[in-house]
Amino acid sequence: MAKDENTYWNPILETMPPEKLRRLQVKKFKRIFEWAYNNSPFYKKLYKDAGMEPGDIKTYDDIKKVPTTDKGMLRDVQNRPPFPYGDMLAVPLQQVTEFRQTSGTTGTPVYQADTWQDWEWWAECWAYILYAHGYRDTDRMFIPFGYNIFVAFWAAHYGAEKLGCEVVPGGVLDTEARVMKMQELKCTAFGATPTYVLGMADTARKIGIDPRSIGIQRITCAGEPGASIPTTKKRMEEAWGAKVYDHVGATEIGAWSYSCIAQKGLHVNDAFFLVEIEDVETGEIIEEPMRNGKMIITAFDRMAKPCIRFDSKDVIRWADYECECGRTFRIIDGGVVGRADDITKVKGVLLAPTAIEEVVRSFSELSDEYEVIVTKKGDIDDIMLKIEIKPDYKKQETEILNRLKDQLRVKTNLGYKIEVHPYESLPRYALKAKRFKDTRPH
Amino acid sequence: MIKDYRIDEIDIKIQEIKEAATEIERLGGDIEAVKKNLVRLRASTKMLELNISDVELGNAP
Numbered sequence: 447m448a449k450d451e452n453t454y455w456n457p458i459l460e461t462m463p464p465e466k467l468r469r470l471q472v473k474k475f476k477r478i479f480e481w482a483y484n485n486s487p488f489y490k491k492l493y494k495d496a497g498m499e500p501g502d503i504k505t506y507d508d509i510k511k512v513p514t515t516d517k518g519m520l521r522d523v524q525n526r527p528p529f530p531y532g533d534m535l536a537v538p539l540q541q542v543t544e545f546r547q548t549s550g551t552t553g554t555p556v557y558q559a560d561t562w563q564d565w566e567w568w569a570e571c572w573a574y575i576l577y578a579h580g581y582r583d584t585d586r587m588f589i590p591f592g593y594n595i596f597v598a599f600w601a602a603h604y605g606a607e608k609l610g611c612e613v614v615p616g617g618v619l620d621t622e623a624r625v626m627k628m629q630e631l632k633c634t635a636f637g638a639t640p641t642y643v644l645g646m647a648d649t650a651r652k653i654g655i656d657p658r659s660i661g662i663q664r665i666t667c668a669g670e671p672g673a674s675i676p677t678t679k680k681r682m683e684e685a686w687g688a689k690v691y692d693h694v695g696a697t698e699i700g701a702w703s704y705s706c707i708a709q710k711g712l713h714v715n716d717a718f719f720l721v722e723i724e725d726v727e728t729g730e731i732i733e734e735p736m737r738n739g740k741m742i743i744t745a746f747d748r749m750a751k752p753c754i755r756f757d758s759k760d761v762i763r764w765a766d767y768e769c770e771c772g773r774t775f776r777i778i779d780g781g782v783v784g785r786a787d788d789i790t791k792v793k794g795v796l797l798a799p800t801a802i803e804e805v806v807r808s809f810s811e812l813s814d815e816y817e818v819i820v821t822k823k824g825d826i827d828d829i830m831l832k833i834e835i836k837p838d839y840k841k842q843e844t845e846i847l848n849r850l851k852d853q854l855r856v857k858t859n860l861g862y863k864i865e866v867h868p869y870e871s872l873p874r875y876a877l878k879a880k881r882f883k884d885t886r887p888h
Numbered sequence: 889m890i891k892d893y894r895i896d897e898i899d900i901k902i903q904e905i906k907e908a909a910t911e912i913e914r915l916g917g918d919i920e921a922v923k924k925n926l927v928r929l930r931a932s933t934k935m936l937e938l939n940i941s942d943v944e945l946g947n948a949p
Binding site for chain 2 (some may be wrong): 462
């Protein structure tokens with residue numbers, strides 16, 4: 447792969463030697479720690495109670511002593527002034543120009559404040575992502591997203607503009623209208639959740655448009671892990687005849703990682719974020735590759751509502767390979783493989799819902815949709831998988847189900863009850879899908 | 889091959905932009921159109937600092 451300054455959004459940072467990157471991270475950590483200590487009552491109390499102050503951060507190991515934060519804390523502070531963000535806020539309210547909130551999937555939504563500088567920073571993070579995905583100022587990017595209180599593709603829009611792309615906001619159009627507009631305008635790229643990427647392809651075919659004929663060259667995914675699940679990524683690439691790239695971010699963190707044209711693992715933007723991986727059982731920080739743990743993350747340059755050593759509960763692992771793209775930014779293998787609070791024990795076996803998706807999407811005879819429901823009868827866990835078989839394969843149902851059961855057992859060490867539902871009868875989602883339902887009392 | 893960039897020289901120019909913003913604010917900062925556009929100018933300048941000036945943080949011991 448040819449590598450020169452045109453390969454990178456910022457060749458200086460993206461190819462910086464790892465030891466320099468580490469020094470940069472320690473100094474930037476110290477800077478945001480000091481900012482939060484001096485400007486956010488929440489952080490000042492948190493650090494004072496832990497007996498820490500800015501001068502205590504001198505080495506990388508010192509960072510590990512800094513208390514972590516979590517979503518529960520972010521919710522709690524909202525009960526205190528200033529309304530509606532609470533005393534984590536580190537700038538006067540009149541400097542806040544952007545409101546966003548989390549989707550509330552795991553509880554009360556968290557309100558996120560950003561200043562205009564923070565918003566520029568969001569766009570900057572997205573510029574790194576899109577440039578790595580191959581976007582250039584010759585691209586016309588369609589954004590099929592209902593612009594609203596969720597950050598979702600808002601920052602992608604501003605990041606694409608920063609690159610010089612021509613951005614088409616898909617806004618309140620319905621899916622058919624979005625597909626037709628993409629075709630009419632000869633768009634070269636779009637961004638959506640994997641669920642919606644597949645859903646749009648379905649809709650296109652229903653209205654007589656072959657999605658491969660539109661001319662989309664690249665698709666940027668967010669919001670769900672699918673673009674890092676090989677079988678789901680393959681489905682999307684085949685449906686659109688385009689390259690599919692992944693990125694991971696969060697409202698309360700920022701856009702912290704991205705795949706590159708090598709399409710292998712996700713680079714952490716080490717110049718803007720510090721990612722640590724913590725062993726869920728022991729709390730030890732994991733440095734070795736291919737060992738799962740939960741992510742603790744710091745955004746170095748987000749000022750209004752700092753994100754410092756935030757326990758995201760995302761389960762990730764460092765890769766044991768380097769990337770041929772030449773970036774020295776560290777790589778996480780396989781994207782976000784689950785969430786610490788999603789990875790659950792069923793019948794005594796640890797189960798990550800992404801493993802089920804990987805199996806289901808490897809069956810070309812099945813539709814893109816499925817649903818998993820975990821129940822408890824007495825003391826016994828029960829796991830049900832609902833699927834749809836494509837009409838052309840209905841006669842092979844028994845053989846398909848046998849193969850599916852075998853593959854699920856191999857990949858997840860669990861036996862499933864499988865329910866076949868009529869084609870296109872399971873719920874379809876436009877943003878984040880909720881396919882895994884654990885109904886057991888906790 | 890990645891070019892060798894003269895980061896220190898670029899940084900000097902970035903600092904000059906910041907100084908110019910301060911001077912503009914001193915001269916016309918009570919004009920709302922000046923004040924609010926300076927917020928945007930400074931935010932963009934900050935992104936230049938994150939991309940260029942901060943590189944020195946990795947070089948220093």
